[in-house]
Amino acid sequence: MGRLIDGDKLIEDLRRYGHENISVDGLEGIIALIPSANPERKTGMWIEDTDDWQYECSECGERYSFDADSTPMDAGLKYCPNCGARMEGIE
Numbered sequence: 001m002g003r004l005i006d007g008d009k010l011i012e013d014l015r016r017y018g019h020e021n022i023s024v025d026g027l028e029g030i031i032a033l034i035p036s037a038n039p040e041r042k043t044g045m046w047i048e049d050t051d052d053w054q055y056e057c058s059e060c061g062e063r064y065s066f067d068a069d070s071t072p073m074d075a076g077l078k079y080c081p082n083c084g085a086r087m088e089g090i091e
């Protein structure tokens with residue numbers, strides 16, 4: 001696998017430098033200056049609130065409701081839909 005870069009950062013730089021018709025060499029120069037992306041995903045836990053059957057993401061605080069006796073794991077939520085953290089379980 002080649003070097004990973006942040007695609008959003010590339011687009012941001014292209015817009016900032018105002019390239020309309022850019023050559024492959026020019027694009028290569030811009031990509032060379034973009035730092036490598038860190039593919040490491042953050043991890044989180046679901047924090048259970050049994051009062052109203054909600055679970056909160058420990059990383060971003062977003063809350064999700066589930067049916068009684070159903071957990072985010074039952075629903076197949078391995079990642080927080082809001083922040084993308086890999087969820088390791090229920091706290």
Ligand SMILES: [Zn+2]
Nearest residue numbers: 057060080083
């Ligand atoms: Zn989250």
